[in-house]
Amino acid sequence: MAKPLIVARDLSIIYNQGKSNEFKALQGVNTDIYEGEYIILFGPSGCGKSTLMYSIQGSLPPGEGTLLIRGDDVYAYPPSERVYFQRHVMGIIFQSFNLIPSLSVIDNVALPMIFCDRDKATRNRRAQSLLDRFGVGHVSHKIPAMLSGGQQQRVSVARSMVNDPKILLADEPTGNLDSVSTQQVMDKIDEINTFDRRTIIMVSHNAAHLSYAHRVYYLKDGLIVREVVNPQRKQIKPVREGETIVTELEQLARLFPYDSVETLRVKSMVNFLTQEYSFDQLNRFERVIAFYIQGKIDRDALIKSLVLSKERGGVEVPEKEARRMAAVAERMIEHSSDIKRFRARKGNDNIFFSQHKLAERMRDHLSNVFHIKLNKEQNENMVELIADRVTGVVNEAEFNQRLIRGIRSRGLALSEREADELTRYFEKIIAQGVDVSYKN
Amino acid sequence: MRVQDLAQLSTRMFKNNPLRTWLTILGMGVGTGAVVVLVGLGFGLQQIILEQIVFGETLLSLGVSSTGSQGIRLTPDTVLEFEKDEAVLDAAPLARFPALITYKGLTGNVFVQGVEPPYLRYAGVTAQAGTVFTEEDAADTQSIMISPAILKLFGIPDEEMNNFIGKTVSLRLLVPANDGTDTVNEIPINKEYVVRGITKEQGVLNVMMMIPELRSYVSIEEYERIQVRVDSNSNLPIVENKLIEEGYRVTALSKTVEQASKIFQGIQIVLATFGGIALIVSAIGMFNTMTVTLLERTKEIGIMRTLGASPNDVKYLFVSESIVVGFLGGISGILMGVIIGVTTNLFLNFIAGQFGGQAVKLFSFPLNFLLFITIFSAAVGYLTGIFPARRASALNPLDAIRYE
Numbered sequence: 023m024a025k026p027l028i029v030a031r032d033l034s035i036i037y038n039q040g041k042s043n044e045f046k047a048l049q050g051v052n053t054d055i056y057e058g059e060y061i062i063l064f065g066p067s068g069c070g071k072s073t074l075m076y077s078i079q080g081s082l083p084p085g086e087g088t089l090l091i092r093g094d095d096v097y098a099y100p101p102s103e104r105v106y107f108q109r110h111v112m113g114i115i116f117q118s119f120n121l122i123p124s125l126s127v128i129d130n131v132a133l134p135m136i137f138c139d140r141d142k143a144t145r146n147r148r149a150q151s152l153l154d155r156f157g158v159g160h161v162s163h164k165i166p167a168m169l170s171g172g173q174q175q176r177v178s179v180a181r182s183m184v185n186d187p188k189i190l191l192a193d194e195p196t197g198n199l200d201s202v203s204t205q206q207v208m209d210k211i212d213e214i215n216t217f218d219r220r221t222i223i224m225v226s227h228n229a230a231h232l233s234y235a236h237r238v239y240y241l242k243d244g245l246i247v248r249e250v251v252n253p254q255r256k257q258i259k260p261v262r263e264g265e266t267i268v269t270e271l272e273q274l275a276r277l278f279p280y281d282s283v284e285t286l287r288v289k290s291m292v293n294f295l296t297q298e299y300s301f302d303q304l305n306r307f308e309r310v311i312a313f314y315i316q317g318k319i320d321r322d323a324l325i326k327s328l329v330l331s332k333e334r335g336g337v338e339v340p341e342k343e344a345r346r347m348a349a350v351a352e353r354m355i356e357h358s359s360d361i362k363r364f365r366a367r368k369g370n371d372n373i374f375f376s377q378h379k380l381a382e383r384m385r386d387h388l389s390n391v392f393h394i395k396l397n398k399e400q401n402e403n404m405v406e407l408i409a410d411r412v413t414g415v416v417n418e419a420e421f422n423q424r425l426i427r428g429i430r431s432r433g434l435a436l437s438e439r440e441a442d443e444l445t446r447y448f449e450k451i452i453a454q455g456v457d458v459s460y461k462n
Numbered sequence: 463m464r465v466q467d468l469a470q471l472s473t474r475m476f477k478n479n480p481l482r483t484w485l486t487i488l489g490m491g492v493g494t495g496a497v498v499v500l501v502g503l504g505f506g507l508q509q510i511i512l513e514q515i516v517f518g519e520t521l522l523s524l525g526v527s528s529t530g531s532q533g534i535r536l537t538p539d540t541v542l543e544f545e546k547d548e549a550v551l552d553a554a555p556l557a558r559f560p561a562l563i564t565y566k567g568l569t570g571n572v573f574v575q576g577v578e579p580p581y582l583r584y585a586g587v588t589a590q591a592g593t594v595f596t597e598e599d600a601a602d603t604q605s606i607m608i609s610p611a612i613l614k615l616f617g618i619p620d621e622e623m624n625n626f627i628g629k630t631v632s633l634r635l636l637v638p639a640n641d642g643t644d645t646v647n648e649i650p651i652n653k654e655y656v657v658r659g660i661t662k663e664q665g666v667l668n669v670m671m672m673i674p675e676l677r678s679y680v681s682i683e684e685y686e687r688i689q690v691r692v693d694s695n696s697n698l699p700i701v702e703n704k705l706i707e708e709g710y711r712v713t714a715l716s717k718t719v720e721q722a723s724k725i726f727q728g729i730q731i732v733l734a735t736f737g738g739i740a741l742i743v744s745a746i747g748m749f750n751t752m753t754v755t756l757l758e759r760t761k762e763i764g765i766m767r768t769l770g771a772s773p774n775d776v777k778y779l780f781v782s783e784s785i786v787v788g789f790l791g792g793i794s795g796i797l798m799g800v801i802i803g804v805t806t807n808l809f810l811n812f813i814a815g816q817f818g819g820q821a822v823k824l825f826s827f828p829l830n831f832l833l834f835i836t837i838f839s840a841a842v843g844y845l846t847g848i849f850p851a852r853r854a855s856a857l858n859p860l861d862a863i864r865y866e
Contacts, residue, residue, distance in 0.1 A: 081768060081859045102772050109770030120765045120863065124478045134769045136467045185770070 024260065025093070026054035027189070027221055028078060032087035035073050039085065047073040049244040050087065056258045057188070060215045060222045062232060064279065065241035071225045072193055074241070078223060079191050080108050092188075109138055113182030113220075115211075117194040119174040121166035121181075128153065128162040131181045138185065152180035156210055172203025179210050183218075190214055192224040196231070208234060229279035238275075248283060250275045273301060299337070307337045314351060315454070324348050354451055357387055361455025364412050381405045381412070392444055400434050407434070411448070418449055463775050472782040475755075483787065486751045490791020491798055493744030494839050497737030498799025498827070504730030506803075506826040508723065519691060520586035521716040524702055526688045529711045536685040544690055547704075549697040554581035555685040557676060560636040562648075563612065563669060565629070570615045572608075572667040574635060575686075576676030584689035586715065587670075592627040592659030600672060605658035606631070607670040613660070615667065623660055630654035633669065637680050649679050741842070748791070749846040752784050756850040763854050764862025773855035780851030781844060788843015792836045800827055 035048040048070045055061055063071035076082045077089060083097045096107050121130045131149035153159040156176040158169070166174055175195060182190055192211060196204040212234050215222045224231070232238050236255050240248040251257060253268045274286040281289070293301060310327040313319045319327070328344040330336020339347065364380045385404045389396055396404060407424050410416045416424065425441035427433025436444070463471075475483045526544070528534045536555065544553040557576040562569050579595045581587075588594060590610070595602065608631075610623070618626055632654050639645040655671070676682065692701045698716060705712045763776055803825030810824055 076860055079768065102774065105770050105772040108768070112770075114768055116863075120761075122762055122765060124474045133766070136463060136471070137766075137770045137772070137775055139464055141464075142466075181769070 024056060024258075026259075027057045027059075027092060028053070028055040028223075029090040030054075030074075030078075030087065031089075033074070033077065033084050033089055034086040035070075035077055035082055036085045046244050048077070048084075051244075051246055053239065053246060054259065055221065055223065056260075057221055058215070058219050059237065059258045060212075060235045060255075061224070062235040062238045063223065063225045063241060064227065064229075064232065064238050066227065069241040070244040071239075071241045073244075075191050075193060075223055075225050078189075079112055079114060080104050105137070109134060109185055111188050113185065113187035113190045115175070115178050115182050115190070115192040115195045117197040119166070119171070119178045119198070121174055121178060123166055126163050126165055127158070127169070127177050130166060130177060131162075131184055134181065134185050148184055149180070152183055153177065156180045157206075170203070171199050172206055175199060175203065175207050176210060179207065179214075183214065183220075187220070189221045189223065192222065194225050194227070196226075196228065204228075229276075232276055232279055240275075248275070252276075270301065277301065277305075303332070303337050306335065310337065311351070315355070321348050321352050324351065353387075353391075354454055357384065358451050358455030360384055361412055361452055362457065364409075365456065377409060378405065381408045384408050384412075388444060388448060391447065392440065394436070394440065394444075396434070399429050403429065403432050403434055406432065408448075412452065418445060421445055421448070463771075463778065468778055468782055472779055472786060475783060482751065486748055486787055487790045487794060489744045489747045490788060490839065490842070491744075491794030493737075493741035494792050494795025494835055495798035495802070496740035496795075497734065498796055498832070498835055499802050499825070500733035500737040501730060501831065502799060502803045502825045502827045504726060504733045505828060505831065506807075506824045507729065508726040509826045510822055510824075519583050521719060522692055522695065522698065523584035523715075524690045524692065524698070524705065525585065525713040525715075526690055526705055526710045527686065527713075529709060534709045536688055537683060538685075541685070541688060544688065547701065549693055549701050550690055551693050552580055552584075552691040554578050554584055554689045554691070555673070556581055556585075556687040556689070557673060557682045557684075558686040559676070559680060560646075561669065562634040562636065563615075563631055564633075565616050565631045568616055570612070570667065572612060572615075572669050574633060574669045574671060574676065576673040576682065577670055578673055580691070581689050582670075584691050587661055587663075589659035590662050591623045592657070594659055595670070595672065601674060602672050603675045603678075604656055605671075606633075606655040607659040607661055608657055609661050609663040609666050609668040611663075611665060611667050612669070626657055626660070629657050631657060635679055651679055744791070745842050745846055748784070748787060748843070749849075752780070752787075752847055752850045755783075756780070756854050759854070760857065760862045760865040763857055764859050764865065767857070767859035768863060776857075777851045777855040780854050781847045784847025784851075785840050785843045788846065789836070789840040791843070792839025795839065796832050796835055800832075803827060 030051050030053045033048055033051040033053075034046065037043075037045045037047055051070075051074060053074075063074055065071050073082060077084060078091065080096050088095060089097070091107070091111065094107070096104055099107070121127075122133065125133065128146060128149050131153060132145035135145045135148065150159060150162055153162050156179055158173050158176045158180070161169055161173060161177075166177065169177065175198075179195075182192075190211070195211065196207055199207060208231060211222060211224070214220050215234075222235075224235070226232075232250075233252065233254065235252055236257060237252065237259065238250045239246045240250065250272050251268055253272060270290055271283065271286050274281075274289055278286065278289065293304075297304065299307065307328075310319075310324060313327075314321075314324045325341070325344045325348045328337050328339040328347060329341050330338070332338045360380050360383055364377055364384075367377050367380075382405055385396075385401065385408055388394075388408075389404075403424075407416070407421065410424075411418075411421045422441055422445040424432065425434050425436045425444060426438060427435070429435050434441075526536070528536050538555075541553045541555050544550055554577070559574050559576075561572055561574040563572045577595075579597050579600055582594055587607075589607065592607070595605075595607065599605070610620070613620070613623060613626060633651050635649040635651065636646050637649055639647050661668070661670070673682070690701065690705070692698050695716075698714065702712050702714055766776060767773075807823050807825055810822065814822070
């Protein structure tokens with residue numbers, strides 16, 4: 023069995039020991055990290071994830087416990103020898119890039135090699151090739167301030183790789199980046215893991231990144247509270263049979279990264295009691311519906327995707343059921359557009375397609391769906407009620423109450439059950455039809 | 463870290479913060495400039511005195527003259543007697559007679575001095591125009607040296623001093639009669655002497671010729687003065703005391719020079735102290751700047767440390783930066799000091815030229831002194847840099863990297 027690259031046993035780190043503001047950042051952490059693994063340390067601020075990373079980096083000596091890197095206790099060496107390990111074994115990327123503003127990009131990348139006494143020609147060759155690889159070769163002679171955040175972070179990735187380290191540490195590398203740059207940087211780091219076979223330890227609190235890792239350590243209050251194995255990646259850490267098994271909890275942890283194990287167990291149970299479909303199916307279901315709502319697929323394609331078997335990436339819904347679902351979805355989308363039109367006519371109503379007409383159409387649709395026969399007064403009250411709800415004069419609960427209320431007091435005198443069903447359905451349509459984007 | 467990389471990294475300040483860097487250098491420059499100017503002034507004053515005494519032999523000789531009162535006379539026998547002393551290498555006499563000098567029909571009263579070439583060396587007689595008698599001229603019968611006052615006698619301006627060399631003059635010696643009366647016998651010399659050199663003696667009307675030539679006109683029984691050359695510096699006071707005990711009047715130039723040197727050393731120390739205070743002020747200023755730089759660079763130090771810089775790398779970076787500042791401060795101080803000194807010299811010489819005075823170099827900057835200042839300023843730079851550098855290298859990289 024392969025030996026772990028990094029071994030921590032009962033690792034504790036205490037800040038300001040003996041002072042009134044003493045703080046235990048890590049309280050007895052045990053971990054084994056294997057060569058080539060992609061590990062994410064995940065957790066809220068102050069959970070100790072950065073502390074653990076910097077301790078591995080060689081800048082934070084453990085208060086108690088042991089930390090072995092490649093079998094060596096690096097903190098046993100004097101600082102002058104510890105730097106050898108920092109130069110050749112560790113590469114580091116920071117959230118705030120930490121490029122030196124007074125040096126050109128290429129000199130920044132070559133800086134770790136300067137400390138290793140490498141000559142200028144070798145340095146520049148190596149630095150330039152890395153900059154080219156990470157797509158920032160064309161800016162090598164600019165100063166960092168002239169680069170965008172994404173470019174700076176890619177320069178910093180190049181810098182971390184310049185001494186060809188075994189372990190790449192990343193302290194929230196995308197925390198300061200926009201979504202496009204985040205994607206670029208995450209892809210580069212992933213490439214370093216999969217292509218260069220480097221061990222990656224990343225501190226993050228962005229749940230979207232968890233799928234990159236082999237394993238995710240969840241930290242809370244200085245302790246590793248959970249280790250989540252990513253079932254989508256082939257594991258490097260040898261798994262002893264029966265010791266740890268991949269369960270639905272791992273899958274749920276990725277869907278709901280901020281929830282505790284207890285909450286995930288509850289979710290698992292509730293899902294089983296209320297749904298015919300598994301989380302996996304629901305996940306695919308969501309993707310298909312998303313395409314349908316965005317208009318990327320039509321009704322037939324929707325039915326096909328729903329019917330398709332699990333093995334082929336479908337949801338595996340019976341065809342009859344699928345057709346019913348598609349019909350409902352189509353109807354809801356269609357009527358949601360009336361809501362949109364209604365709200366769009368707030369200021370400039372016209373007689374051909376007035377708000378009143380739209381409200382009448384919605385009324386007819388609702389009474390059709392729920393097979394409710396309405397007399398003239400009920401019809402008028404319903405139109406008024408729909409208009410009030412869509413314009414926001416009444417909220418969901420008031421809408422429901424008005425449906426039950428007597429006709430004289432502007433209600434519809436429906437039964438409680440009818441009212442609840444109608445309210446629920448109508449709210450879904452409103453949800454589809456209301457434009458929530460921010461208008462300047 | 464390689465030296466060239468260290469040099470590149472520690473001169474970034476000229477690009478990042480040129481104003482502050484140059485101001486710091488200027489501060490150091492003003493401090494060292496003050497030292498350079500003041501000590502240069504001390505050197506200059508000392509040199510003005512020492513320049514007058516060219517020969518080492520002058521310092522090792524004693525001027526002996528008779529006191530007159532005890533009837534002690536300086537005769538040729540006295541010379542031989544002096545030479546008997548083991549500590550005395552040589553004794554050179556000077557005989558003096560009043561005379562009349564004639565040049566182009568103008569006649570004036572002068573003293574003719576008969577000397578041997580060694581006397582000139584021992585007494586430190588030098589020429590400001592023409593040449594001095596040397597050993598080869600011991601038997602010379604054709605040429606004389608005159609003091610500059612004689613030119614004034616003949617109404618020749620200083621500028622034409624050089625033209626006077628090679629001109630001929632005639633002399634008539636005035637020798638007192640040996641019969642106890644006040645009668646003076648006039649002995650005409652029926653030839654013309656070529657003026658070969660003009661001495662630096664001020665305020666006296668002297669003509670110098672070789673003793674054998676003088677002796678061919680008059681008999682010399684008594685000398686005016688004898689220069690005694692002593693073998694070593696340590697014997698100088700011994701011989702001097704012995705002669706004084708014997709009743710001679712003794713003057714030693716070395717003593718004068720020694721005293722002058724002591725005074726000027728004192729002056730130099732005072733001047734250097736004032737300069738030193740200026741230097742201390744600027745060194746404190748530089749120390750302050752280096753400390754601020756440390757605070758400013760704290761984050762950078764943290765980054766470098768996490769990227770694999772050793773504590774020593776960080777220390778060297780800081781120290782070399784302050785050495786560069788100190789060194790350049792020294793260079794600029796030297797430039798400032800020398801420019802001020804040389805300009806003042808030129809200005810004084812110009813003034814002296816206008817008013818007919820003698821030109822002097824008030825400021826003097828020996829090369830060794832400038833070299834010392836250069837090294838010293840780099841050392842001051844090192845000292846002001848070493849404490850911030852130690853603090854920088856001892857910083858915890860993580861605290862440093864989070865410093866804003």
